[in-house]
Amino acid sequence: MNVRALANHYAAQLSICCSLSPINCTLARAIHAHMITSGFRPWGHILNRLIDIYCKSSKIGYARQLFDAIPKPDIVARTTFIATYSSMGNLKLAEEIFNETPLVMRDTVSYNAMITAYSHHDDGHAAIELFREMKQEGFSCDNFTFSSVLSALAIIADDEKQCQQLHCEVIKLGLGTVTSVLNALICAYVHCASAPQVSSSLLMSAARKLFDEVPQRDETSWTIMITGYVRNNDLSAARGLLDGMTENIEVAWNAMISGYVHHGYYEAAFDMFRKMHSRGILKDAYTYTSLISASSNAGLFRYGKQLHAYILRTEVQPSKDFLLSVNNALVTLYSTFGKLVEARVIFDKMPLKDIVSWNSILSGYVNVGCIEEAKTIFSDMLEKNLLTWTVMISGLAQHGFGEEGLKLFNQMKLEGLEPCDYAYAGAVKSCAVLGSLENGRQLHSQIIQLGHHSSLSVGNVLITMYARCGVVESAYSMFQTTPYVDSVTWNAMIAALAQHGHGVQAVQLYEEMLKEDILPDRITFLTVLSACSHAGLVKEGRYYFGTMDGYGITPGEDHYARMVDLLCRAGMFSEAKSLIESMPFKPGAPIWEAILAGCRIHGNIDLGIEAAERLFELMPQHDGTYILLSNMYATLGQWEDVAKVRKLMRERGVKKEPGCSWIEVENKVHVFLVDDTVHPEVQAVYKYLEKLVFEMRKLGYIPDTKFVLHDMESEYKEHALSTHSEKLAVVYGIMKLPNGSSIRVFKNLRICGDCHNAFKFISKVVEREIVVRDGKRFHHFRHGECSCGDYW
DNA sequence: GTAGGGTTAG
Numbered sequence: 001m002n003v004r005a006l007a008n009h010y011a012a013q014l015s016i017c018c019s020l021s022p023i024n025c026t027l028a029r030a031i032h033a034h035m036i037t038s039g040f041r042p043w044g045h046i047l048n049r050l051i052d053i054y055c056k057s058s059k060i061g062y063a064r065q066l067f068d069a070i071p072k073p074d075i076v077a078r079t080t081f082i083a084t085y086s087s088m089g090n091l092k093l094a095e096e097i098f099n100e101t102p103l104v105m106r107d108t109v110s111y112n113a114m115i116t117a118y119s120h121h122d123d124g125h126a127a128i129e130l131f132r133e134m135k136q137e138g139f140s141c142d143n144f145t146f147s148s149v150l151s152a153l154a155i156i157a158d159d160e161k162q163c164q165q166l167h168c169e170v171i172k173l174g175l176g177t178v179t180s181v182l183n184a185l186i187c188a189y190v191h192c193a194s195a196p197q198v199s200s201s202l203l204m205s206a207a208r209k210l211f212d213e214v215p216q217r218d219e220t221s222w223t224i225m226i227t228g229y230v231r232n233n234d235l236s237a238a239r240g241l242l243d244g245m246t247e248n249i250e251v252a253w254n255a256m257i258s259g260y261v262h263h264g265y266y267e268a269a270f271d272m273f274r275k276m277h278s279r280g281i282l283k284d285a286y287t288y289t290s291l292i293s294a295s296s297n298a299g300l301f302r303y304g305k306q307l308h309a310y311i312l313r314t315e316v317q318p319s320k321d322f323l324l325s326v327n328n329a330l331v332t333l334y335s336t337f338g339k340l341v342e343a344r345v346i347f348d349k350m351p352l353k354d355i356v357s358w359n360s361i362l363s364g365y366v367n368v369g370c371i372e373e374a375k376t377i378f379s380d381m382l383e384k385n386l387l388t389w390t391v392m393i394s395g396l397a398q399h400g401f402g403e404e405g406l407k408l409f410n411q412m413k414l415e416g417l418e419p420c421d422y423a424y425a426g427a428v429k430s431c432a433v434l435g436s437l438e439n440g441r442q443l444h445s446q447i448i449q450l451g452h453h454s455s456l457s458v459g460n461v462l463i464t465m466y467a468r469c470g471v472v473e474s475a476y477s478m479f480q481t482t483p484y485v486d487s488v489t490w491n492a493m494i495a496a497l498a499q500h501g502h503g504v505q506a507v508q509l510y511e512e513m514l515k516e517d518i519l520p521d522r523i524t525f526l527t528v529l530s531a532c533s534h535a536g537l538v539k540e541g542r543y544y545f546g547t548m549d550g551y552g553i554t555p556g557e558d559h560y561a562r563m564v565d566l567l568c569r570a571g572m573f574s575e576a577k578s579l580i581e582s583m584p585f586k587p588g589a590p591i592w593e594a595i596l597a598g599c600r601i602h603g604n605i606d607l608g609i610e611a612a613e614r615l616f617e618l619m620p621q622h623d624g625t626y627i628l629l630s631n632m633y634a635t636l637g638q639w640e641d642v643a644k645v646r647k648l649m650r651e652r653g654v655k656k657e658p659g660c661s662w663i664e665v666e667n668k669v670h671v672f673l674v675d676d677t678v679h680p681e682v683q684a685v686y687k688y689l690e691k692l693v694f695e696m697r698k699l700g701y702i703p704d705t706k707f708v709l710h711d712m713e714s715e716y717k718e719h720a721l722s723t724h725s726e727k728l729a730v731v732y733g734i735m736k737l738p739n740g741s742s743i744r745v746f747k748n749l750r751i752c753g754d755c756h757n758a759f760k761f762i763s764k765v766v767e768r769e770i771v772v773r774d775g776k777r778f779h780h781f782r783h784g785e786c787s788c789g790d791y792w
Numbered sequence: 793g794t795a796g797g798g799t800t801a802g
Contacts, residue, residue, distance in 0.1 A: 079793045112794045119795090147795045180796055187796080223797035254798040289799040328800045359801040366802095391802055422802055457802090 006040055014049045028053045029062070047077055075101070079110045086117030108139050116148040119155065127152035128162075143178045146170055150184035158195035160203060163188045183220045186210050190228030200232055223252045230259030248279065254286040261290050266298040285322045292329035296336040304333040320352045328356045335364020340373075359387050366395030386420055394426030402433030421447075421455035428458065432465035440465045456484045460492050467496030487513075487521050495527045503535020510544075522553055529562035533569060541566045557583075561590035568598020573607060589618045596625065600632040608632045623654050 010031060017028040032050055035042055042050055054062040078101050085094040098106075098114045111134045118127035131149045135141065146166065153163055167185055175181045186207045193203035211217070211225045222245060229238035242256050253276055260269035273291055276283055288311060295304030308330055315322065327350050334343035347353070347361045358381050365374035378384075378392050389412045396405035409427040412419060419427070424447050431440035444462060452458050459482035466475035479493040490513045497506035510528050513520065520528075525548055532541030545563050548555050555563075560583055567576040576595065580587050592611040599608030608629065615625040626649040633641035 076793050081793095083794065109794055116795065142794095144794050151796075183796055218796090220797050225797095227797065249797090251798050256798090258798060284798090285800090286798045293800065325800055330800095332801065354800095356799095356801050361801090363801060385801095387801060394802075420802095426802095 082113040112144040124152040124155035153188040154191040157191040261294040289329040331360040397429035402430040405430030421452040425457040432468040437469040463492040498531035506531035533566040565594035
């Protein structure tokens, strides 16, 4: 066989490899090996085909070997390489090859390939820059050049002058009737139209004029114009255009659906789907992913599930690419609605997974609080991107793992990733969880330096952080200066005031929010109701609860629990009971807990016992119930019953979580006391508390005689009773201060949260180091600062 | 050997 015949033979074989889906790279490799052993040197189109196959099969190494063997002047091979590297996502290599191609060997096509590569990677400015160089060097520009440069302008999207200039050039060069060029020009115009400080309607009508004049409109022309209207919020114009189409262009339908979805018209989007079905228009992965994500975002799980069933029924031989994007959307759907088992089944069965798949399942686990699973997924991930890190950091913070959140944030930076505003929000949230004001402040200044302070989520979380660290003033000044505000911002500030005992101001702020026409959401009502509850604003709480329906919010169990809490704290048990009877569901743990807490304050034994029994059924291992019950008995001085509850707790093997109480003093002095003696480290704190009480006395504070010693393990209680009746552990009720103001007591805060502040404060007052164990970790408090580590 | 529209993770 002569060389030419051999070449044809190889070419035919290679095209078989390409025709298979996916491309059979192993076969291609074998054919390549055969060439080498038989002494055949691939050149021209055979070489390019091989390079193409290797690149498309992600075998960049093989492809690169071939490339390195190509003599420099082979511009065709080089151009293929630029295009394939770029489509593989490796712009750097594409750029390297382009740059090492001597100027004299470049041609228009190689410039086009490189300009396109930049456009594909969203680097519009680099594309324009190269276009300028190309013209300067005297290369001629063709329709490909203009198409890619105009796409670059669409990416930059705010250079209308340049668009008009290129428009003139296109006409001068006689390309004004080429559909692809005109499409790109329309695309550039509609992108510029959505830029700020631009006459949007002028540019849109210029685009529409061009569209109407395109001599041979193709599918792309229609789709670009429809998406153009969608981008510029003119959905009816988009729909008008679509309805005027004579042929079925699926992509245009998809564009319309995604337009509806992005503007929140979910029903209209689903309606389009029904029309596609009845008209027999083909649906593809784009159609399904848009609609599935609409189901996730709109809370329409049923629709999403129906789509899933529809896909399983109608798509008999789905391609891997189809399955990839559709399953990604399905994983998100199921995990959004907390169905992690279903999400995981889909994830595990996926024939092809990408970073989106991994991030979807990761955020699914994070959202439902399955942190262990999330950690496993995170460490199993070979490829991580900014989103991966951000999801994990904010997830850790959200579920109380502040320290791990901060650690991960620092690790992210060490790995050379530049955290985005969401990642910073996660880190600040971690500080809020830890009550770590120092770290929080440092992050705040970094945020300002990097310009992330105008980010909504960052602003909101900064308010929360300052509030949780006890600096309401800073929270308030954040609230006043943050440029973008939503209901979350208001919720955060209302909660900040409520947490610090300013219930009345919290309610006032809520009223202000309504005046500013910000719609309250579920969280707003939770916050407002707690504020009323803590401030004893029964009338107001009752009123606000009644207004929920008017905002289209059905009270959930958590809202009812807040109301029950409010009423029971005020001793209005019969009203609480009738409220519970009016609920559309059976009372669960949060309701009974609120009742028990109220009974504890008012010594309502019968109801208290009933609530406790229910709670024992619902959560047998929950320590809070036992503590509340024994506290109720203690309030009434029934020490034998206290002992009985303690015994019961021991018999049932219920572990008591370390916790502490936070006493808030209105004249800004905060005192924090521990209410647990399980761990020797915590016991040690009591000793320091003695000194604290001593210090308080010196300052003129008089501990009320109602201080009781009921919340301690019996041995320690006996010890305490025998030594000093005021060597207290838990303080209930109200403490009078010499200036006439009073102290309120909050209970059962976890070590890892607000208690950090407590121990910091104590360590400063007593001038000693305090070590507190919390699960497997310990916290060292010294001179008002904290350091943490693993306990074992 | 080059381009062009629609999607999915916080």
